[in-house]
Each structure stands twice: as C-alpha cells, then as structure tokens.
Amino acid sequence: MMNRIRNSPRMLAVAIIGALFINVLAQSNPYDKYRNRTYSNKGYLSEEDEMKLAEQIHEELQKQARLVQDPSINEYVNSVGQRLARNSGRPNIPYHFYVVDDKSINAFATLGGRVYVHRGLLAATRSEAQLASVLGHEIGHIVGRHGLENVKKSQKYGLLAGLATIGGAILGGQAGANLGGLAGNMVAGGFLMKHSRDAEREADYLGLYNLKNAGYNTGGMVEMFQTLQEVSNSSPNALGGILASHPPPAERAANTRREIDEHLRGSDRRGLSNTDDFQRLKSGITSSSPTRSRVRPRN
Ligand SMILES: [Zn+2]
Numbered sequence: 001m002m003n004r005i006r007n008s009p010r011m012l013a014v015a016i017i018g019a020l021f022i023n024v025l026a027q028s029n030p031y032d033k034y035r036n037r038t039y040s041n042k043g044y045l046s047e048e049d050e051m052k053l054a055e056q057i058h059e060e061l062q063k064q065a066r067l068v069q070d071p072s073i074n075e076y077v078n079s080v081g082q083r084l085a086r087n088s089g090r091p092n093i094p095y096h097f098y099v100v101d102d103k104s105i106n107a108f109a110t111l112g113g114r115v116y117v118h119r120g121l122l123a124a125t126r127s128e129a130q131l132a133s134v135l136g137h138e139i140g141h142i143v144g145r146h147g148l149e150n151v152k153k154s155q156k157y158g159l160l161a162g163l164a165t166i167g168g169a170i171l172g173g174q175a176g177a178n179l180g181g182l183a184g185n186m187v188a189g190g191f192l193m194k195h196s197r198d199a200e201r202e203a204d205y206l207g208l209y210n211l212k213n214a215g216y217n218t219g220g221m222v223e224m225f226q227t228l229q230e231v232s233n234s235s236p237n238a239l240g241g242i243l244a245s246h247p248p249p250a251e252r253a254a255n256t257r258r259e260i261d262e263h264l265r266g267s268d269r270r271g272l273s274n275t276d277d278f279q280r281l282k283s284g285i286t287s288s289s290p291t292r293s294r295v296r297p298r299n
Contacts, residue, residue, distance in 0.1 A: 044148035054112030056183035068099035129220025140206030219268030225253035
C-alpha cells in the first residue's frame with residue numbers, strides 16, 4: 001500500500017509525459033493545420049477581377065513562352081484537369097490547362113483557373129495518376145488563393161504600382177486599360193508563383209484530397225515525388241524551379257505517405273492509375289521528341 005502511494009506521483013509523471021509525447025506525435029503531422037480550412041476571395045481581389053487579371057497574365061505568358069499547340073495533347077491534359085477541377089475545393093470557376101513547350105520539369109498556376117504544365121513534366125510522368133497529382137497540386141494553389149495572396153503582398157510592398165493606385169478595387173473600366181502592363185510586371189517580376197513552403201505544403205495537401213475525390217489512386221502522388229527525387233539526384237537542372245521553390249521531394253513524398261496511412265488508408269490501392277489515353281499521350285511525346293531536341297555536341 002505504502003509502496004503504491006509513494007510510486008503514484010512517479011507513475012503520474014510518467015503518464016503525463018507519455019500523454020504529452022503521444023500528443024506531440026499526433027500533432028506533428030504537418031498537414032494537421034490545413035484541415036477544415038475554408039477558402040474564399042474575401043480580403044483579396046474579387047473573383048471577377050481575378051479572372052480578368054488571369055486572362056491578361058495568360059496573354060503576357062504567351063508572349064514569353066511557347067505553348068504546345070497539338071490538340072490531342074491539350075485535350076488530354078484538359079480532360080484530366082477538368083476532372084480534378086470538378087472535384088476540387090473550387091469547382092465553380094472556369095479552368096484552363098496549358099502545356100508549355102519547355103523540356104524542364106515544372107508546372108505552375110497563376111490566378112483563376114489557369115494551370116500550366118511543362119512538356120518535360122509530361123514526359124517524366126509514368127501514369128495518369130502521377131500527372132493528376134501535379135495538376136491537383138496546382139489546382140490546390142488556386143483553391144488556397146496563393147496567387148491572390150502574392151498579389152496582395154506585392155501591393156503592400158508597392159511592387160505593383162498599377163494595382164496600388166487601384167487599391168485592389170474593380171480592375172475594369174479605365175483602370176482595366178493598364179491591366180496589360182500590370183500583368184507584364186507580374187510575369188516579369190516572377191513573384192506571382194513564388195509561394196512560401198507552407199503554401200506549397202497546403203497545395204500538396206489539397207492536391208492529395210483532390211486526387212482522391214476525383215477517383216484517382218493516391219499512390220500516384222507519392223510516386224511523382226519519388227520521380228522528382230530521382231531526377232533531383234541525377235540531373236537537378238532538369239527540375240526547373242521546382243527544387244528552389246518547393247520543399248524537397250523526399251519530404252513531400254513522406255508527408256503524402258503519412259497522410260495516406262493516417263487518414264486515407266487504402267486509397268493508394270484503388271482508383272484510377274492509368275488509362276489508354278495516357279499511354280497514347282506518352283507514345284506521342286516519345287515519338288515526337290527526337291525531332292524537337294536537336295542534336296548538340298556534348299562536352
Ligand atoms: Zn507549388
């Protein structure tokens with residue numbers, strides 16, 4: 001009896017420390033803070049203005065980058081993208097998916113429903129679910145209003161003189177005349193797509209659930225990050241800006257794996273992984289790539 005009484009404070013301490021430890025473990029899933037968030041344009045540009053600016057930025061991008069014109073590639077990427085968009089946290093705006101004729105592995109979203117994938121990224125994917133995981137991540141940036149957040153920050157620091165004078169109000173009418181120049185500054189400044197690591201993790205989180213809700217095998221996302229990790233080990237230059245702007249692919253793979261194991265158990269063993277359309281796209285890209293990449297002397 002005495003013994004038990006004397007031991008009990010220690011037992012209590014052990015129990016408390018144990019509970020704290022378990023609590024810390026339970027909280028250390030980096031995605032926990034994104035759960036149950038709601039998103040809207042409140043505090044940002046109105047949806048209407050966002051769409052207008054996205055259109056202008058697209059025109060600007062077309063001056064600076066070449067888009068793939070092959071309808072079969074565009075239609076396929078759009079069909080995958082639209083399927084995800086319908087099942088995303090922001091299904092009520094129009095989405096457009098474009099393929100940039102660039103062999104580096106990259107993808108980005110601007111504002112509104114505008115998503116861009118490099119040809120090099122398509123070439124690196126091995127299943128439709130992998131491609132969908134990238135598109136889902138980009139849609140996640142749009143759902144999370146990450147581009148709009150960057151516009152807001154830039155306004156604050158006076159980087160967008162045009163927008164500062166408009167004060168974030170309606171961009172149409174007279175102010176709309178300056179929109180082209182404004183979009184040009186945004187593209188040239190490159191800050192529109194420069195997200196914090198936290199925003200990148202949130203886009204991964206939103207993308208994973210989008211993938212699952214669209215009926216894809218969530219293992220595709222883990223595989224895609226593993227592919228990125230392999231490429232970053234062997235030829236980091238091929239990754240374009242991904243390595244600089246996103247958390248390391250190994251960390252993204254681990255976060256995704258953990259989320260699947262803790263909250264989406266079994267979602268990596270069912271769902272759509274590959275399609276005939278994807279296989280057709282791959283054979284098209286492979287057969288056309290020798291003509292595109294000119295032979296250069298190696299040194
Ligand atoms: Zn991103």
